Amino acid sequence: MTASGESFRAAMAQWPSGVVVVTTGPEGAWHGMTASSFTSVSLDPPMVLVCLAHHTRTHRLITERGFFAVSVLGKDQVAIGRRFAGQEAVADRFAGGSWIPAKTGAPVLADAVAWLDCRVAHAYPGGDHTIFVGEVAEAATPRRVAPVLFHSRAWGQLADPLPDRIGVADTGLLAVLRARGFTGDRLAGIARALRAAGSRVRLFDPDGADPYGEPPPPQDLDPATASALITEPAQVRAVAAAGAGVAEFTAGVASAGPGQAARVLEAAGRAGLTAVGHIAEAFARDRADHVVATVARLAELGCDEIGLEEGAVAATPVRVRGLLQDAAAAAGTATVRVALRERHGIGLVNALVAMKSGVRHFDTTLGGVDGALPAEDVLFLAGQLDVDTAVDRSVLIASAAELESTWGSVLPGRTYRFAN
Template sequence: MWTTASKRFGLASRNSPGTGTEQTLPKPSLPFRTAKRCTDPALTGPRPPRYLRGNAVSQGETELVEVPVDSTTFRSVLGQWPSGVCVVTTIGPHGVHGMTASSFSSVSLDPPMVSVCLGNHLPSHALLGAAGRFAISFLGKDQAHIGRRFAGQDREITDRFAGLEWITTPNGCPVLADAVAWLDCRVAHAYPGGDHTIFVGEVTGAATPRVISPLLFHSRNWGQLADPLPATIRLAVDAPPPDHAGCVPDAFDPDREDDVLDTIGRLAALGLDEIVCVESETTAASPLQVRRVLQDAVVRVRPNHLRVRLNGRNRLALVNALVAMKSGVSRFDVVTADSGLAGLPIDDLLHLAHQLEVDHQLEAETGRSPGAAAGRRPEAHHRPEADRLRSELVQSRTDLAQLRE
């Protein structure tokens, strides 16, 4: 199921077979059990047609005939299947080795097993087969440059491991310290797959160092998950500015992005059912920064909820509301015209929701009185820790303001 045309892109995937910069090595003897192809007709059954093409005839009927699949069509079809991206690493007699791949799949939960397909012509194939062990680092949305590096697309880089932070697994293979997740594997089986080998690895170690949306590969392009609008938004009307442990003030300050996301993650770990990100009343948030924060914050808070309180005096308030919805937020604090509060006007947000065909619910309709803070506060035994985290964030904001002055 693999072709050679995408050597140009260096990906070992369904629609790109591996880095074109690698040289062919002799096939090693593998130190583990390999599977033989089944040739018994009773088990395999009749050979199915490889491709069906319709030929129009005069009566308007369609005749189906068997024809071979041409490589252009095959590449085009497989290019429509999106996949994640990972870096496969192993060790050899001359050190560590790695390559980009999207040909990864889970195989079994008990015992935990995964598979990765490598081209038989690649040095990675020979090294992984000889070592009998490998590791997989899943890449995040902001790590396309690492994917390109290990796909051989950055020709000026001679040492692909240089300048990146690595962790050595118990099996001795390197994994990215800031990967979305990583797996440490021991080769259990190797199956022939045309011009590739399907390596099945038994997972001996795993971790999720960083919570962030994954990097995707589709039709020879790098991308990330699409952002559907929510079906319904929930609005808390004329709620006073939140001042409790689940509130993250100045959440869209670009100089405090890492602190904000870290605080959100730690508050979520305490079991808060809702965390509120508040825009500063003095410094307008940019849509780009709202996107950067909320896209990651929503992932960190799941399965609980994230609420956003935007500043209605910001000229880009509605743009930020749209960005928030596209980032996965469905809960907003809004204000009425005569409230005197600095929140997002309810009429403006309702108009935007109507234009986007997004339904809305006032929280009074869902059992919560407007302005109430129910559902926002942490459990009593978690409150001291939540208060401490919030105090740290407020202190970091104060320190940053003093530095700016």
């Protein structure tokens, strides 16, 4: 006795999959259909398989022609998937996208997440389907964006679980304190407390007095938690000698000249520093394509970490979610960081969205004194979500309380008065 067709379909609907469009040619006689039964088979030679029902026209044409192509759809291409699934009545399914002929003559979607052009190597019977194994003649990854998913007979997107652990770095406090006249032991003491809590701290800043600010005593320096913001490749050697273990730069500045970003990263690599490239105004409207392209370029150059900064234009949860999905895909093995600001109580909402989008590293400022999201608030949120951290929030709270005593007013942070 075998399972009924309906119970089998219901069970398999719980298996999430990507969505592809399987096509065949030649040009002028293109045809295709949406499929989810697709997987890789072999690396050498490169092979993939698709399973197609006997009654479909695509099955018949691939059997006759001996070739097919597969286009993997991105999260913004649901309409194309629906069209090729027959869910939209259109005269020409190929009219709704940019399709180009591959080597075999089968059409591929020019702006797909990926596409593969294949010649049929084997065709195996599989009940009411045929398993077509294709040897890949050509493959490409035109765009680095999150894929569309199919689950429980519905179209969706990736929904990452919360991270198991997050970390914070303070990238703004010392610059603000220098501007307010803090010097010497007062600066060193605050920096020491932040690093004792486990937070990375931006100690050296090109806007400082000497030109990296007034460095703390050598015994207080730990390269693992000491970072420097630089504007020129030549500064890397100086900040490394001063005790920094992290070199930060703004991509818009470091890429001003041809090859400048590459030279910064090369210099950081020679000095053994972790390189962090920041992208300003990352969450501004209509900048997503530029930001993702910049993330991809920095990743290709070997940048260790890539920071996305909220600037004058306020981020929204929807834009944060959309950008981080694509930025994570473009970053590859590079770590994605975010620097969010607190506006009208939305900062922590954006931080939650960032965590749900896979972000584990946040650039913050103690007490939120420069408008950035306060470190202690991010850690408070993490605690409410049962997300672990190596940073000791109680030490940050004590530091915030001490800072408030000399600040002259209540700090902007929302949670630094609460130890738990």
